Amino acid sequence: MGSLTRANAARAASKGAAAPKPNTTKGQQLGEVSLAEKLKYEFDKSMAAGPIALVGWLSLVTFIVILFAATLLALTRLGPDGGFNFFEAAWQSLMRTMDAGTMGGDSGWPFRFLTLFVTLMGILVFSALISIISAGLDSALEALRKGRSRVLEADHTVILNWSPSIFDIISELVVANESRKKPRIVIMANKDKVEMEDEIADKVSDLKNTRIICRSGDPTDLFDLSLINAQTCRSIIVVSPEGAEDPDSQVIKTVLALTNDPKRRDERYRIAAELRDAKNAEVARIVGGDEVQLVLADDLIARIVVQSSRQAGLSAVYSELLDFDGCEIYTTELEELVGVTYGDAVMGYEDSALIGLRYADGRVKMNPPMDQVIVAGTRAIIIAEDDEAIKLTPMPDDAVEPTAIRKRKAVRRTAERTLIIGWNRRGPMIAHELSKYVKPGSVLTVAGDIPDFEAEILSMPMGSKNMKVEARRIDTSHAASLEALEPLSYDSVMVLGYSDHMEAQSADTRTLITLLHLRKLSERLGEHISVVSEMIDIRNRELAEVTRADDFVVSNKLVSLMLAQASENEYLSAIFDDLLDEDGSEIYMRPVGDYVDLALPLSFYTIAAAARQRGETAIGYRRKRTDGDDDGRNMGGVVVNPSKSEMLEYLPEDRVIVLAED
Incomplete structure (x- = not known):
């Protein structure tokens, strides 16, 4: 009690006392700064x-x-x-x-x-x-x-992002650039510049007159995009980035950055962009508008695998149409065709092949009706070696042999049994696409050995009710397990790589083992097995040749070809959308003997005329190769856009390549 009284008294006394002087050192620490x-x-x-x-x-x-x-x-x-x-x-x-x-x-x-x-x-x-x-x-x-300096090139091709397909894209652009003066390819990716240059030097053997310029940066960043000088470029290719968790979102953001850059040019860009999932296509088209052509990689491969499984050798036709090294697809407006029917125009080219029309409203129609009259503003879609070869040539009076043309015979199709060995993300698309082509009662059997395999197979949506799906869990690299599937009982066999669960080389190795087992089984039983295989890396194609499969669809190669061609031809994506759509005209390979009499040598004019009578457009043939015969390009005897006046003898095993509705 006494201590509290003394404390209160002290506080009262302090109120009347003078305030203490501030500490000088503390004041300097709080606000004052010395000259030093x-x-x-x-x-x-x-x-x-x-x-x-x-x-x-x-x-x-x-x-x-x-x-x-x-x-x-x-x-x-x-x-x-x-x-x-x-x-x-x-x-x-x-x-x-x-x-x-x-x-x-x-x-x-x-x-x-x-x-x-x-x-x-x-x-x-x-x-x-x-x-x-x-x-x-x-x-x-x-x-x-x-690689952080700004590129000062003009009329160059830009490639954004990094993936294994970039080497095939560069190789194709090098061929396309041979006739150009000082061509340049500028590459930007989230990768070290020296590493990019070293990989390109290792995997692209001959750059000819093309120079490669690499830059490190984020293609979705506006500042980094300014380094590639897109304002003066010729075309832009956006590939699906390697190792990204959501590659499609990266591609869409890149397209968004290009088209909405405040410093962008007034002239429209020519952009070819790769997407994996077709569900993202609508968003990408909204972002890119008419400046972007979308290459739906998985959808493209799935459709070509399905069509190749039904017609062996078809992948070579698509490769030829997409390869700069052979014939290419051109779109050109020819005033000479105005007022002419499509059927007459088809016969008007000797060294090139008219295959479709692009109308003024932007629609593309491959193999339109033969009696359709071509109007002004319509562009012709033509296969030719180069644009200089596109010219109308009068057809000789004796070019067509009418007596050799055969009438069409009705073909009755039956239910089919198809076997898929192996599985990846393209599997559901392949099954969905296949169901649209087969007759009711068809069966698809899928054999694989990945987690949750059966549940995924049985829950897949189909394009029609014509096909039933069943799953078999087996070791696809084991010979006895493959033999137990009885592959000879199926009309066709597709071998897919485990690309979602293995590296590219490992997946291709597993595919090669499966193909070798199928080959030995076929030789032992003395019967042919129709096999179409998906390969990931083009370098494994030569190794796969020893398995004697009927056809190989090289995934990365076809996607690369498509991107490279789309960067040069702004209508290519729409053309292939129509070609690969079951509702339009597709590419078919049919016996030549169904069209013409094989007793005498015939010109391709006669074959083209026979196809025209059926409402089809003939674009080439596939001839049986003799021992030692090598076309040098792994085309398997396929010739697209032959000279129509050349006289050839055909065998019953030979095929004519046509565009037809069914």
Whole structure:
């Protein structure tokens, strides 16, 4: 109680007392800044400016040393012959800072000590200067190595993102660029510039007259995109990035950045973009508008695998249409065709093949009705070796042999049994596409050994009710397990790679093992098994040839070809959408003997006329290859766009390649 009274009294007394003086040291810590701190702070800021600031400080130190020495020498008259005046002393001091050997002939100890001081300061300054210059050069070289400088090219092709398909894209563009002057390909990806250059040098053997320029950066970032100079480019290819968790979103963001860049050009871009999931196509089209052509990679491969499984050798036809090394698809507006029916126009080209029309409203129709009259504004879709070969040529009077043309026979189709060995993300698309072509009662059996395999197979949506699906869980690399499937009982067999669960090379190796087992089984039983296989890497195609499969669909290669062609032809995506759609005209390979009499040599004019009578467009043939016969391009005897006047003898095993509704 007494202590509380004393405390209260003390507080009361303190109210009347004078306030204590603030602590000076504490005040400086809270708000006041000393001159030394200010100078140190300004020095730190100047040093943060980089090598230029360092050179400035060294120059200032050198100037102060020379000024001090010159003033002292001028006042004391130290030195030979009665000393120097101020300007001569300044010059002598400057020479000693730059060259230590200058002081070798000095005399007099006071003069020697002064010049020694100047020389030592010069050594210190110039050593630091050399270090700064060396560091600056290293920094500049590192910046060049990182690929962060702006590209100043024009009319170049830009490739954004990095994937295994990029090497095939480059190879195709190199062929396309042979006739161009100083062609350039600029590549930007989230990858080290030197690594990109090394990989390209290893995997692309001959760049011919094309130069590759690599830049490191994020293709979805507007600043990084400014490095590739897209405003002056010829075309842009956006590939699906390797290793990305959601590659389609990266592609869509890249297209969005290109088309909505505030600094973009007024002229429309020509963009070819790769998407994996067709569900993302609508968003990509909204983002890119009419500037983007979408290549739906998985959808493209699935459709070609299905069609090749039903017609062996068909993948070679698609490769030929997409390969710059052979015939290509051109779209051109020809005034000579206005007022002519499509059927007559088909027969009007000897060294090129008219295959469809692109109308003024943007629609594409492959193999339109033969009696359709071509109107102004319609563009012709033509297969030719180059654009100079596209010209109308009068058909000779005796070009067609009418008596050799056979009438069409009705073909009754039956239910089919199909076997798929192996599985990946394209499997459901293949099954869905296949169900649209088969007759009721057809069966698809899928054999594989991946987790949750059966549940995924049985829950797949089908394109029609014509086909029943069943799953078999087996080791697809085991010969006895494959034999238990009885592959000879199926009309066709497809072998898919486990590309979602293995690296590309491992998946292709597993596919090769399966194909070899099927080949040995076929040889042992003495019966042919119709096999179409999906390969991932084109380099494994030659190894797969020993398995004697009927056809190979090389996934990465076909996607690369499509992207490269789409970058050069803005209508290509719409053309292939129509070609691969079951509702339009597709490519078929049918016996030549169903169209013409094989007793005598015939021109392709006669075959084209026979196809025209059926409402079909003939675009080539596949002839049986004899031993030792090699076309040099793994085309399997396929010839697209032959000369129509060439006379050839055909065998019953030969096929004519046509565009037809069914």
